[in-house]
Amino acid sequence: MKGKKKSFETAVHGVFLLLGLITVCCVLLITVYLIISGIPAIREIGLIKFLFGKTWASTAAEPSYGILSFILTSVYGTAGAIVIGVPIGFMTAVYLAKVASPRVKTVMESAVSLLAGIPSVVYGLVGMLILVPAIRKLFHVPDGASLFAAIIVLSIMILPSIIKVSVTALEAVPKEYEDASLALGATPVETYFKVSVPAAKSGIAAAVVLGVGRAIGEAMAVMMVSGNAANMPSLFQSVRFLTTAVASEMSYSGGLQRQALFSIALVLFLFIMLINATLNFFLKRTKER
Amino acid sequence: MLNAKLSRKRRRYIGFMRALMYVCAALTYALVLFLIAYVLAKGVPNISWELLSTSPSYLTERIGILPDILNTVYIVIATLLIVLPLGVGAAIYLTEYAKNKKVVAVIEYAAETLSGIPSIIYGLVGMLFFCQFLGMQTSLLAGALTLVIMNLPTIMRTTQESLKTVPQSYREGAFGLGAGKWRVIRTVVLPGCVDGVITGCILSVGRILGESAALLFTAGFAHALNGIFEGLTSAGATLTVALYVYAKEQGEFGAAFAIAAILMGLTLLINLAATLTQRYFRRKKA
Numbered sequence: 001m002k003g004k005k006k007s008f009e010t011a012v013h014g015v016f017l018l019l020g021l022i023t024v025c026c027v028l029l030i031t032v033y034l035i036i037s038g039i040p041a042i043r044e045i046g047l048i049k050f051l052f053g054k055t056w057a058s059t060a061a062e063p064s065y066g067i068l069s070f071i072l073t074s075v076y077g078t079a080g081a082i083v084i085g086v087p088i089g090f091m092t093a094v095y096l097a098k099v100a101s102p103r104v105k106t107v108m109e110s111a112v113s114l115l116a117g118i119p120s121v122v123y124g125l126v127g128m129l130i131l132v133p134a135i136r137k138l139f140h141v142p143d144g145a146s147l148f149a150a151i152i153v154l155s156i157m158i159l160p161s162i163i164k165v166s167v168t169a170l171e172a173v174p175k176e177y178e179d180a181s182l183a184l185g186a187t188p189v190e191t192y193f194k195v196s197v198p199a200a201k202s203g204i205a206a207a208v209v210l211g212v213g214r215a216i217g218e219a220m221a222v223m224m225v226s227g228n229a230a231n232m233p234s235l236f237q238s239v240r241f242l243t244t245a246v247a248s249e250m251s252y253s254g255g256l257q258r259q260a261l262f263s264i265a266l267v268l269f270l271f272i273m274l275i276n277a278t279l280n281f282f283l284k285r286t287k288e289r
Numbered sequence: 290m291l292n293a294k295l296s297r298k299r300r301r302y303i304g305f306m307r308a309l310m311y312v313c314a315a316l317t318y319a320l321v322l323f324l325i326a327y328v329l330a331k332g333v334p335n336i337s338w339e340l341l342s343t344s345p346s347y348l349t350e351r352i353g354i355l356p357d358i359l360n361t362v363y364i365v366i367a368t369l370l371i372v373l374p375l376g377v378g379a380a381i382y383l384t385e386y387a388k389n390k391k392v393v394a395v396i397e398y399a400a401e402t403l404s405g406i407p408s409i410i411y412g413l414v415g416m417l418f419f420c421q422f423l424g425m426q427t428s429l430l431a432g433a434l435t436l437v438i439m440n441l442p443t444i445m446r447t448t449q450e451s452l453k454t455v456p457q458s459y460r461e462g463a464f465g466l467g468a469g470k471w472r473v474i475r476t477v478v479l480p481g482c483v484d485g486v487i488t489g490c491i492l493s494v495g496r497i498l499g500e501s502a503a504l505l506f507t508a509g510f511a512h513a514l515n516g517i518f519e520g521l522t523s524a525g526a527t528l529t530v531a532l533y534v535y536a537k538e539q540g541e542f543g544a545a546f547a548i549a550a551i552l553m554g555l556t557l558l559i560n561l562a563a564t565l566t567q568r569y570f571r572r573k574k575a
Contacts, residue, residue: 005469012471016386019378023399023445026438030406030414037417091313099310108314110560111321117556119499121532122328122549128536130327159317187295189303217407219502220529224537243409243502250413250506265413269406276405280398 031269038266041065041259050263056230056240058249058257065260067245067267073147073233074242074271077222078215080151081158085215086208088155089162093207096163097170098192109167116160124224127153132225141236145227148235153221158211165210169203169286170196206282213275216268219243242268325553332550335543344514352535352544356514360429360525363517364508365497367433368440369490375437376444377486383445384452385474404442411435412503420507427524432508436497443496444489451485452478454574484570488563495559498552501529510534528552 042050045065053066092112096105128145131152136144173196181191197204219241227238228248240248246265253261295303343353379396387393415435416427425431455478463473509524510531526534528548536545 009470013386016378016382019375020382020387020392020396022375022379023396023403023441026441027399027402029418030410030438033414033417034410088313088316091310092317095310095314100314108318110564111318113563114325114556114560115317115321117495117499117560118324119501119529119532119552119556121501121529121536122324122552125532125536125542125545125549126324126327129331129542156320159320163317187299187303189306190299193306213405213407217409219407219409220533224533243407246409246413247502247505250416262413265410269410272405272407272410273402276402279405280401 034262034266034269037259037262039263041256041263042266044256045260045263050260051267054232056245058253058260063257065256067242067264069230069232070240070242070245070264071267073239074216074268076233077147077150077154077226077239077241078212080147081154081215082208082211083155084151085155085158085211086162089159089207089211090166090204092159093163093166093170093204094192094197097167098188098196112160112163115156116164120157120218120221121224123153123157124221127221127225135236139236143227143238145225145238146236147226147233147239150222150226150239150241153225154215154218157218157221158214161210161214162207165207166200166204169200169207172203172286173199202282202285206279206286209275209279209282213272213279216271216275217243219247223247242271325557328546328549328553332546332548332553335547336550340544340547345512352541354528354531354544354548356512357526357528357531357548359514360508360520361498361527363520363525364429364433364436364504364527365494366517367430367521368436368497369493371433372437372440372444372493373486373490376441376489377448377482379441380445380448380452380482380485381474381478384449385470385478400442400445403438408439408500408503411439412506415503415507425522427507427509428522429508429525430521432504432527433521435503435507436500439500439503440493440496443492444486447489447492448482448485451482451488455481484566484574487566487570491559491563491566495556495563498527498555498559499529500527501533504530505533 045053050065050067051071052068053064054068055064055066056069057064092108096108100108127149131149132144134144135141135146135149139148177195177199178191181195182188186194222241223244226241226244228240228244229238230240230245231237233239242264246261246268249257250261340352340354341358342355343351344356345352345354383393383396387396412435415431415438419425419431419434420427423431425434459477459481460473463477468476504527508527508530510526511524512526512531513523515523515525528551532545532548532552535541535548
């Protein structure tokens with residue numbers, strides 16, 4: 001009886017161990033699949049030609065597969081979203097964490113989580129019908145679907161991540177720091193920005209990195225407002241991101257073109273892994289403090 | 290107050306920063322209100338009973354989103370049924386069984402990595418693995434399985450957090466009465482993590498409703514009306530995918546906005562549900 005019970009417990013333990021390892025298996029599965037399916041096209045095209053080639057003409061008679069324009073568009077688009085989104089998100093976070101009354105804070109926080117919950121296609125739809133025509137009229141360009149429209153949409157979409165993570169970081173600042181600063185004669189506002197913010201800087205850095213990850217990985221909303229032509233990035237021109245390059249041609253692609261799309265996904269994945277590593281670095285620093 | 294004694298430079302700095310904070314917070318809030326109002330105002334007039342209760346027909350040029358609604362329901366059910374045991378099991382392993390700190394660190398790192406991977410990559414790998422390698426073709430089930438991987442970290446994290454709040458003394462008491470580990474988990478630990486599981490479910494439903502990039506190549510965009518079992522093995526668009534197709538490929542903005550308004554309503558509802566359950570369980574525990 002005792003032996004039976006013991007072997008039963010061991011079996012249960014084994015089952016839970018398998019369940020526990022499932023995330024690890026998923027990560028391995030994704031990594032292995034992306035590498036296996038992404039390498040062949042890079043080999044055939046040549047790494048340098050693939051990464052730094054300026055023209056993408058996958059359906060031309062003499063196809064050329066250079067993704068420099070996609071990489072640069074993704075980098076510029078993300079940078080633009082950060083430049084606009086981070087200051088707004090950061091200031092909102094300071095307000096929420098330090099100034100706002102509890103009631104205002106509850107209302108604002110639920111508004112922010114709503115912003116996070118809105119599906120990306122809804123952002124895309126609103127962008128298509130408000131932002132794109134507005135940009136066409138304001139800047140007198142033939143088509144408003146452009147890098148600029150994508151940057152605006154992305155900067156709105158990264159706001160919730162930036163606000164939430166920054167608020168958490170700012171709230172974790174020990175009250176003694178702030179009290180000391182106030183006692184030395186600094187005003188509350190000076191205390192928030194010269195004491196609390198520097199004390200929460202790794203958390204805020206983590207928020208920014210999280211925003212970068214969100215922005216670089218977004219596909220659908222960007223696809224709906226960026227015009228989707230494989231141009232080198234320019235603010236008021238139709239552009240294609242790494243994500244949208246994969247999404248827009250996948251349904252009708254075949255052969256080397258399809259393999260090249262997998263290679264683009266692999267490049268995107270490497271970017272994301274790099275961002276994840278940076279994020280973990282900052283989060284770890286926050287925890288250690 | 291003391292402000293009168295402050296130097297002009299300091300006063301200017303304070304005023305500027307304060308104004309900036311208020312402007313940014315107001316901007317964020319106004320943005321949310323505007324988005325809700327705009328989508329509802331444009332979408333609600335387009336919602337009709339005919340739209341909700343029929344499937345689209347090219348002959349009569351009718352647009353109906355009943356198949357998309359049903360597909361969404363099927364995919365939510367299928368995903369939750371699969372992800373719940375996996376996610377809860379993984380969380381139980383981490384909090385109850387795992388002794389090796391390295392193993393825990395690896396699993397948690399993997400979960401963090403999963404939650405950082407963009408959905409388009411999930412869609413691609415889902416297509417390669419579920420649709421092609423496992424031979425499921427483009428089907429709701431393949432889409433659901435892709436979403437299972439995406440939602441695994443969410444369920445794991447919420448369950449883990451609530452497991453941590455189950456007092457250690459409960460477990461010790463049960464062990465002291467001679468219960469085996471499995472019995473302790475089944476009778477003491479599992480009931481204690483109901484709140485985490487429910488929160489996780491709500492968050493996951495929200496994420497599934499909003500997902501589109503991962504489903505485009507795994508679940509496809511057909512609009513056929515099916516029962517649940519037929520539906521899971523055939524291709525079908527969820528509401529978000531249908532919105533994308535109507536807006537981007539067909540230029541049917543009326544239908545697109547109707548779907549957007551429905552999605553917005555559901556998002557509001559899910560947020561409300563999440564807040565209320567959180568409050569309920571917090572009060573219950575206190």
